[in-house]
Amino acid sequence: MSEVSELKNFSKDIKGKLIFDYDIKKMNWFNIGGVAKAYFKPESLNELILFLKKFGSKEKIFLLGAGSNVLINDSLFEGIIIKLGKNFSNISLLSETTLVAGSATSDKKLSEFACENNIGGFEFLSCIPGTIGGGLKMNSGCFEREFQNILLSIQAVDRNGKILTIPSSKIKFKYRGNDLDRDLIFLSASFRGEVQEKQIVQNNINSLKNKKDHSQPTKIKTGGSTFKNPINQTKEKVWELIKKSVPLDTKFGDAEISQKHCNFFVNRNNATFRDMKNLIDFVKQKVKSKTGIDIETEIEIIK
Numbered sequence: 001m002s003e004v005s006e007l008k009n010f011s012k013d014i015k016g017k018l019i020f021d022y023d024i025k026k027m028n029w030f031n032i033g034g035v036a037k038a039y040f041k042p043e044s045l046n047e048l049i050l051f052l053k054k055f056g057s058k059e060k061i062f063l064l065g066a067g068s069n070v071l072i073n074d075s076l077f078e079g080i081i082i083k084l085g086k087n088f089s090n091i092s093l094l095s096e097t098t099l100v101a102g103s104a105t106s107d108k109k110l111s112e113f114a115c116e117n118n119i120g121g122f123e124f125l126s127c128i129p130g131t132i133g134g135g136l137k138m139n140s141g142c143f144e145r146e147f148q149n150i151l152l153s154i155q156a157v158d159r160n161g162k163i164l165t166i167p168s169s170k171i172k173f174k175y176r177g178n179d180l181d182r183d184l185i186f187l188s189a190s191f192r193g194e195v196q197e198k199q200i201v202q203n204n205i206n207s208l209k210n211k212k213d214h215s216q217p218t219k220i221k222t223g224g225s226t227f228k229n230p231i232n233q234t235k236e237k238v239w240e241l242i243k244k245s246v247p248l249d250t251k252f253g254d255a256e257i258s259q260k261h262c263n264f265f266v267n268r269n270n271a272t273f274r275d276m277k278n279l280i281d282f283v284k285q286k287v288k289s290k291t292g293i294d295i296e297t298e299i300e301i302i303k
Contacts, residue, residue: 033072040083074273139177215260
């Protein structure tokens with residue numbers, strides 16, 4: 001039996017969505033992408049585990065969160081896009097300062113929940129346009145705070161359908177990354193903050209949002225920060241390196257550099273994957289030529 005036939009048979013036995021030849025262009029902030037061989041949105045953890053036991057070692061899989069920091073090829077994706085839905089987005093209060101959140105929960109929602117429960121330390125999440133799962137994967141952060149600063153443990157499932165609990169003390173974090181197996185699918189995570197008056201927390205959130213809105217583009221087709229700051233090579237921020245190395249009116253098709261923040265690249269209208277990839281490669285080469293510094297992408301490029 002072919003893998004497609006196996007997938008079709010599997011789809012008959014589940015309540016979740018399993019759709020073939022699925023258009024993924026609208027599922028990411030760049031609004032760039034082609035068609036995936038299949039799209040799977042499990043109804044429950046049990047369905048996800050069953051899927052992984054059957055297909056986890058056979059199929060190319062990409063877990064898509066909010067789609068805020070990915071650039072997806074606009075040709076056929078020869079694999080399965082998995083997206084976790086509302087049953088993976090619950091938040092619970094475990095103690096006065098401890099929360100557990102599903103991996104499909106938005107960072108903003110967790111920040112708001114912490115505020116409502118008089119917990120500080122989560123304010124920076126209000127400025128990250130992603131999900132908890134994506135934040136765990138890349139140790140997301142802003143304004144001098146990162147996921148590692150609040151994380152207690154991660155609950156995950158591997159490609160064989162085995163559930164794991166990983167304490168943060170066993171994880172080696174780095175700037176925009178960690179040493180966890182890239183094939184793990186995060187299910188939820190436990191976090192700890194600190195007791196703080198709700199109004200103080202809300203004021204902190206408002207202050208951070210104002211800083212972000214003042215310095216970063218909003219309500220446009222962008223993938224967020226394109227490159228990581230080269231923290232081990234220079235004290236300069238990556239936007240400073242770009243600004244002095246690249247003409248800021250550089251365009252490839254409809255892919256261009258934001259005039260508000262030059263580390264944000266924009267799909268002005270109908271940019272293709274190649275347009276955006278050419279712009280990324282061009283900026284990377286120009287920064288290397290001008291400064292001698294190799295800059296790495298922060299957005300994930302899916303081919």
